[in-house]
Amino acid sequence: xxxxxxxxxxxxxxxxxxxxxxxxxxxxxxxxxxxxxxxxxxxxxxxxxxxxxxxxxxxxxxxxxxxxxxxxxxxxxxxxxxxxxxxxxxxxxxxxxxxxxxxxxxxxxxxxxxxxxxxxxxxxxxxxxxxxxxxxxxxxxxxxxxxxxxxxxxxxxxxxxxxxxxxxxxxxxxxxxxxxxxxxxxxxxxxxxxxxxxxxxxxxxxxxxxxxxxxxxxxxxxxxxxxxxxxxxxxxxxxxxxxxxxxxxxxxxxxxxxxxxxxxxxxxxxxxxxxxxxxxxxxxxxxxxxxxxxxxxxxxxxxxxxxxxxxxxxxxxxxxxxxxxxxxxxxxxxxxxxxxxxxxxxxxxxxxxxxxxxxxxxxxxxxxxxxxxxxxxxxxxxxxxxxxxxxxxxxxxxxxxxxxxxxxxxxxxxxxxxxxxxxxxxxxxxxxxxxxxxxxxxxxxxxxxxxxxxxxxxxxxxxxxxxxxxxxxxxxxxxxxxxxxxxxxxxxxxxxxxxxxxxxx
Amino acid sequence: xxxxxxxxxxxxxxxxxxxxxxxxxxxxxxxxxxxxxxxxxxxxxxxxxxxxxxxxxxxxxxxxxxxxxxxxxxxxxxxxxxxxxxxxxxxxxxxxxxxxxxxxxxxxxxxxxxxxxxxxxxxxxxxxxxxxxxxxxxxxxxxxxxxxxxxxxxxxxxxxxxxxxxxxxxxxxxxxxxxxxxxxxxxxxxxxxxxxxxxxxxxxxxxxxxxxxxxxxxxxxxxxxxxxxxxxxxxxxxxxxxxxxxxxxxxxxxxxxxxxxxxxxxxxxxxxxxxxxxxxxxxxxxxxx
Numbered sequence: 001x002x003x004x005x006x007x008x009x010x011x012x013x014x015x016x017x018x019x020x021x022x023x024x025x026x027x028x029x030x031x032x033x034x035x036x037x038x039x040x041x042x043x044x045x046x047x048x049x050x051x052x053x054x055x056x057x058x059x060x061x062x063x064x065x066x067x068x069x070x071x072x073x074x075x076x077x078x079x080x081x082x083x084x085x086x087x088x089x090x091x092x093x094x095x096x097x098x099x100x101x102x103x104x105x106x107x108x109x110x111x112x113x114x115x116x117x118x119x120x121x122x123x124x125x126x127x128x129x130x131x132x133x134x135x136x137x138x139x140x141x142x143x144x145x146x147x148x149x150x151x152x153x154x155x156x157x158x159x160x161x162x163x164x165x166x167x168x169x170x171x172x173x174x175x176x177x178x179x180x181x182x183x184x185x186x187x188x189x190x191x192x193x194x195x196x197x198x199x200x201x202x203x204x205x206x207x208x209x210x211x212x213x214x215x216x217x218x219x220x221x222x223x224x225x226x227x228x229x230x231x232x233x234x235x236x237x238x239x240x241x242x243x244x245x246x247x248x249x250x251x252x253x254x255x256x257x258x259x260x261x262x263x264x265x266x267x268x269x270x271x272x273x274x275x276x277x278x279x280x281x282x283x284x285x286x287x288x289x290x291x292x293x294x295x296x297x298x299x300x301x302x303x304x305x306x307x308x309x310x311x312x313x314x315x316x317x318x319x320x321x322x323x324x325x326x327x328x329x330x331x332x333x334x335x336x337x338x339x340x341x342x343x344x345x346x347x348x349x350x351x352x353x354x355x356x357x358x359x360x361x362x363x364x365x366x367x368x369x370x371x372x373x374x375x376x377x378x379x380x381x382x383x384x385x386x387x388x389x390x391x392x393x394x395x396x397x398x399x400x401x402x403x404x405x406x407x408x409x410x411x412x413x414x415x416x417x418x419x420x421x422x423x424x425x426x427x428x429x430x431x432x433x434x435x436x437x438x439x440x441x442x443x444x445x446x447x448x449x450x451x452x453x454x455x456x457x458x459x460x461x462x463x464x465x466x467x468x469x470x471x472x473x474x475x476x477x478x479x480x481x482x483x484x485x486x487x488x489x490x491x492x493x494x495x496x497x498x499x500x501x502x503x504x505x
Numbered sequence: 506x507x508x509x510x511x512x513x514x515x516x517x518x519x520x521x522x523x524x525x526x527x528x529x530x531x532x533x534x535x536x537x538x539x540x541x542x543x544x545x546x547x548x549x550x551x552x553x554x555x556x557x558x559x560x561x562x563x564x565x566x567x568x569x570x571x572x573x574x575x576x577x578x579x580x581x582x583x584x585x586x587x588x589x590x591x592x593x594x595x596x597x598x599x600x601x602x603x604x605x606x607x608x609x610x611x612x613x614x615x616x617x618x619x620x621x622x623x624x625x626x627x628x629x630x631x632x633x634x635x636x637x638x639x640x641x642x643x644x645x646x647x648x649x650x651x652x653x654x655x656x657x658x659x660x661x662x663x664x665x666x667x668x669x670x671x672x673x674x675x676x677x678x679x680x681x682x683x684x685x686x687x688x689x690x691x692x693x694x695x696x697x698x699x700x701x702x703x704x705x706x707x708x709x710x711x712x713x714x715x716x717x718x719x720x721x722x723x724x725x726x727x728x729x730x731x732x733x734x735x736x737x738x739x740x741x742x743x744x745x746x747x748x749x750x751x752x753x754x755x756x757x758x759x760x761x762x763x764x765x766x767x768x769x770x771x772x773x774x775x776x777x778x779x780x781x782x783x784x785x786x787x788x789x790x791x792x793x794x
Contacts, residue, residue, distance in 0.1 A: 026773070428748070434769065445582070448569060448615065
């Protein structure tokens with residue numbers, strides 16, 4: 001059992017914490033001293049720091065009813081972008097310069113460098129808070145001079161609002177002007193496109209005017225007609241042939257041959273009548289051979305033959321006409337798709353131009369409305385909800401906060417110092433240190449009680465606790481008065497200063 | 506009862522007178538008292554005197570081994586004693602134990618006295634407590650005794666040690682006070698006579714433990730010699746007192762001595778081995794009284 005404590009392992013975390021608590025307990029005097037010193041230092045600091053007054057104005061970004069009504073017609077910049085732009089614009093050099101000029105802050109300045117410094121200082125001290133949800137932004141500025149603080153805020157607000165309104169108007173005008181220019185341009189382009197279409201239509205009007213179906217029908221009809229003409233021509237040709245074969249000698253020859261055939265049926269070839277007839281036929285043939293041409297020319301000059309001949313000629317001419325027509329129609333059919341495609345292309349071009357043009361025209365109308373809105377201040381406008389007033393209560397130093405921080409820091413630093421002292425202290429502080437030397441620890445003897453000394457210590461502890469408590473209560477009292485902003489201490493300081501001044505005089 | 510009390514009172518008055526006379530009479534009375542040697546003849550005679558010491562010692566808060574046997578500290582001394590007994594009996598009987606420390610005020614004397622008392626309370630051992638810290642003796646104060654004729658006187662006179670022995674009445678505990686302050690302490694304790702005396706003390710009784718309270722190691726030379734004469738050395742280390750470098754130097758200075766171990770004193774309550782309050786409440790392993 002006794003040996004158990006020699007092989008204890010390393011200290012665990014809770015053990016360590018207890019050790020530090022104990023450490024503080026051992027050096028509570030120092031702890032209280034440091035903590036109280038820091039706390040009082042914080043209290044004093046909070047009173048010594050110069051007072052700064054913060055002026056604040058709240059600006060409402062007003063969206064007019066009209067802007068809802070003209071939604072989609074008039075174009076107004078979105079709330080989002082506006083709010084984002086506010087901060088950047090407000091802290092711009094231009095804006096701040098205007099404020100400085102407006103408030104004559106540059107009177108005491110000597111050169112440009114210090115103006116830059118002044119601008120930088122203003123920029124650093126102006127706080128702009130945005131509340132997008134409520135559409136409100138606030139401008140704050142802190143200075144030792146409450147009046148200056150108010151003036152800076154109000155001037156900045158005014159300058160910004162004026163500037164932004166005039167800017168928006170300018171923008172609106174610019175937009176309208178631009179649209180007008182573009183409309184002109186597109187108008188010209190549309191005209192050109194239309195002219196192109198007209199030209200094309202004129203150039204290939206016949207092709208375009210044809211109806212494919214009708215043309216095909218016409219071709220078919222022509223072909224039918226040609227067939228009919230062919231038939232007519234054939235019949236005319238036949239009748240012409242008939243006319244030619246119907247000359248008197250040929251007719252006689254045919255009759256003779258017919259009679260010969262009849263006779264041959266009844267008689268032999270040697271029958272005189274047959275012989276006679278045969279010689280008559282031969283005669284006729286000879287006549288035909290001899291007088292054929294005459295007979296033919298007789299036929300040719302006959303009115304029937306002439307009539308037939310004229311008719312054939314007429315039919316041929318008709319056929320030729322029809323054939324030409326068919327050829328022309330076929331050519332048309334070939335040209336038609338290309339011409340149509342070309343026309344469509346031209347029309348599409350024109351259509352595009354028209355669409356853009358129409359859009360531009362409608363936008364132009366919107367921008368006209370927007371411009372009117374801006375001109376009449378009917379669009380978004382800024383309304384100063386709360387103009388800055390001269391602040392009466394200083395915003396800084398935040399005494400309660402400083403004191404609170406002082407309290408925390410006091411405890412922290414005191415603990416830190418004690419912890420550090422323990423860290424630096426080379427003495428043997430626990431049994432584990434001994435083990436490092438390889439010496440077995442035979443016994444760990446706690447502090448022996450000494451009634452008298454303990455009484456002394458407890459008396460001293462009591463004193464320390466008392467001092468600590470009283471000191472802390474005093475700090476708390478300061479904290480309380482400042483937290484409730486009773487202003488008692490300030491009055492006391494003022495009175496004290498007055499008394500000192502009187503006494504000096 | 507009242508009569509006995511009266512008697513005790515008278516006896517104590519008488520003892521005080523003798524005490525007051527003692528310095529001049531020491532040379533004469535001491536042999537009568539102690540030179541008789543191991544036979545404890547004068548014990549009857551001295552009993553009232555010692556009981557008076559005892560009474561006062563009973564009020565001595567530092568003697569936890571005796572006065573607060575249930576306390577944590579007493580328990581620790583008991584553990585220390587057990588370890589020592591076990592260790593010293595392992596190889597022969599090494600009965601001379603030197604209690605020392607690196608720097609001043611680490612609790613050597615308190616440890617030595619309490620250890621002695623703790624040992625003496627056992628039936629098996631007689632104990633001799635020697636206050637070798639002649640420069641600033643303190644064991645007698647703890648035991649509520651006078652620093653009468655003691656070690657330094659014996660060594661100077663050349664008389665036997667037994668002449669300075671005082672019975673404390675606490676168990677079988679005898680005490681050898683430091684004696685009067687002499688200028689050459691270092692030489693005295695390093696002398697051959699000291700060596701001889703110590704050898705004699707050691708060998709006189711086979712079962713006697715000799716606890717030597719000594720001056721700190723670092724500022725003085727005595728303990729370095731004594732540590733080599735003693736069989737075992739117990740190093741007393743107070744929490745937050747000596748630096749690690751001091752301890753290293755101490756160990757180096759005690760080279761050649763048999764350092765049994767360390768007693769860690771004034772430990773804060775954060776030590777795990779001391780977090781036994783719950784047990785103490787139940788007096789769970791309380792056996793001393």
